[in-house]
Amino acid sequence: MSTTSAWTSVPHDPPSQRDWATRARYAPTDFITLLWRERFLMLGVFVVIVVLGFAFSTTLKKNYTAQSSLFVRLGQEYVYEPRAGDAGRGAVPDVDQVIQSEAEILGSGELRERVIRKIGFANVFPSEAAKYAGATPEGKRKLIALGRDAIARNLKIETAPDNSIIRLSYQNEHPEMAEKVLNTLLEEYLTYRRGLLIGADDRVLQRQKDIFEQKLEETDTSYQSFLSTNDIGDFTSQKATLTQLQSQVEQQRYSIEAQLQDRVARLASVSTELARTPAETVLYRDSDTSAAAKLNQLKLDREGLLSRYRPDASPVRDIDAQIAQLERGIAAGRTAGEGARRSGPNPIWQTLQTSRNDLSAEVAALRESQATAVQQVADVNQRLMRLAELEPQFNQLTRDRDVLTSNVRDFTVKEQQDEAQRRMSSESSDNIRIVQRAVAPSKGKSLKTPILALTIMFAAFTALCAGLVRMFLRPGLQTPASAARTLNLPVLATAGYKRAA
Template identity: 40%
Template sequence: MRTSAYTTVRPRYGFSDVVGLLFRETLLMVVIFLVVFAIGTAAVLTLKKTYTATASVYAGAGQEYVYQSRVGQIDPSQPLEADAVAGAEARILGSLAVKRRAIRAVGADTILGPRAAGTPAEKEAAALKALDSGLGVGVTPGSAIIAVSYESDDPVRAAQVLNAVVDQYLVQRRQIFQGSTTPAYAAQREAFEDDLTTADAAYNAFLESNDIGDFATFKASLAASYQTTLAEALSLRAQLNQASQRLATLEAQLAQQPAEVVLQQDLNISAQDQILTLRTQREALLSRYTPEAQPVRDIDQQIADLQAYVATGTTVGPKEVRTGPSTIFTEIETTRITAAADRDGLAARLAVAEGQLNQLRARLAEMTRLESTNANLAGNRETLTTLVRDFQQRESAARANSALVAAGADNVNVIERAEAPTRGTSLKAPLLAVVFLFAAFTALCVGLLRVFTRRGYVTPASTGRTLDMPVLAVAPMKAR
């Protein structure tokens, strides 16, 4: 008995199959597009125009943006860059506190307009939400200008609200930067003045007991003398080593040089002189005899014998030798004596320098023993003096700064206040384009969903691709 197994195979479509099937769903896609586009268009057409009021605020770098430590030396650093100051002021301008002050200044009904309804708390919450969504604060990199804007459906209300925000921002920042540290600075200054009086008395008693006028100056001069003497001793030690090595080298060279050398030496060259004499006689005989004559031949024989004797190399030798003292030996000996004297002089100077070093080292040890006590007393006195001067300056500066901030003298100025805008803006055109694209995309997605959820084999190409079998013929579907 044969059994059969059945499996479900989804149709496999190509690009041309998908395009062809999409054309079959054209009516459905058009209906979906029109429905979505109509709904989106109706929603967009209900939007109202918005009016944007703008204002500009200049925020320069002032004293509040220069770092100053509360305790210690007053050493103000460089102020922040223009865009950094503008960014900090923009955060203050857009803070929640400024928005609440603006709402209380103009009222929640002014911000909400006809939409105002509910309890005062609910109105304030709604106004805060509307103000937060409509208010825009922006800065430009490298610029100290803060651009402020507010969007509303009423141009007059937009300008009124924006001006209220700017005014309350100026009030808020003055309250933030107006300090109240003057009494605290004065109290600290008085306390440090009392401590300084006690420290002065203790330090003066220490100097008198150790018979020291100025500890720092005395020790500095002593240390300078020690360093100079130490450098001189090191230099003398190096020169002494160099002189000793030079003397040893000269003594070694002197041992290799002879005390006397040959000054002049006369050579014995009588054989060469005899040859020249015989040649002269031969020339004289040739004037009377022929070369084959016996007297000429005898002289030639004598010349040949003498030349053979000279060729042996034993005919030339010293005849007279004169000796004397060597100039190199004398020069080296003179240099050696000078080098020995220099070495002895350097050794004596080095002994004196080392003695001075020992004395200076002992005196420095005594000063080092007293240094910790002096450092504690002097450091305490200097610290208290610096703190008293510091708090005097801070007290005066804080008093003047509080008065100036309260009077409104700061680095922020309103360049342009808000006025009611005459032209509104609407996003209907770009929103309609977005609605059109969304409707087209939705219709396309519905068409593809219909194509890929269809059951059965719709096209010959997909049938052959799915079953991996060739399609030989296509018959029209029989009507039911």
């Protein structure tokens, strides 16, 4: 109720006291009506912008795009070869890293500057030829820098993941120049990348090898001086010989000591036996065989009597009695008597005496040998101890000498390999192949059509904006529907508006 009273009081108030803070409310149909009222303004803005865009598009020239492509593989220059040591030897990047590296080289400013200098600044940028010809050296340097940036804007390098192809394109107003710039870029790229990746022959390996050779010469001098000062021909062989000699002398000493103990024991035994053995003994003695001979004679006589007498005859019985009596005496030992006997030196005593003398001589000789062996062992041990004292210094000199020799050998090999690699790489780039060289494009592209399309779209948008601005800036309520919607009151009648003459 309060709202109705407030709005009903508005028409009765003077116009100067109305609440102009209330905004006009429009419907979509109102926009169409109101914008149609501003059609002349919108048409003028549209035509002006279209004319300006068309005039600008007529100044645009055709650009010709030359295209080429490269096939890139992993090359020897990407294989890591350490200058010293073997850590990380043979490490290689993946294909994408190689492609990105080659793309960066293709897009480098140095390469673009080489192209400009080879073709000629005036040929690449004929519009700036007169300015370049009259410029100072500093001015020429700045113009070349601007030319590098201009080539960079027109040069396009495309790569794709997991793809070994690099695509290049270059735009220029002249198709021949587009072809020439792109082909020159490829040629200079093949030369520039070799110098960049392989490097110049800076003789670093040669200088380092010379340093090692000088150190090796000094170490060799110290090594030879060490050997001559200590009277050593070959330290390792001499130490091995002394070690072997020590083993032999020790073994010989133990053998002599064992023989000496054996001979001393035998000498003591022989001396004891010699003391118990008499110096003289019976050499031989004769036995008394007369009884046996007489017995045999009696038996022969009996046999003779039996040839003349009977066995029971008195002579035979007498001789039998004699034979029986003699046999009993022989059996009882009554007929045994001592014969002749001879005495002399005891052979056993002589043998023992000879053995003792021999053993005594052997013992004396073994004692001398033992003393000699002990002295030899002492001498060998002393020489080994002297070598042991000299061994740390010898090992240090030998280690330095071996390390320097190995370094000289390694750097010699590396120098030769580096030289061979540099020569091979300078002659060819087997891992870079030009798949397609640039050819002069027959068709050019111009931005006239896109510029005109954008101009028309921009002109339409600007004209619409101008109409809306003009519509909203007009005072009052423009349509009966807008007035009724804004004031929340019905419009009963409308009157036409006529401009003053």
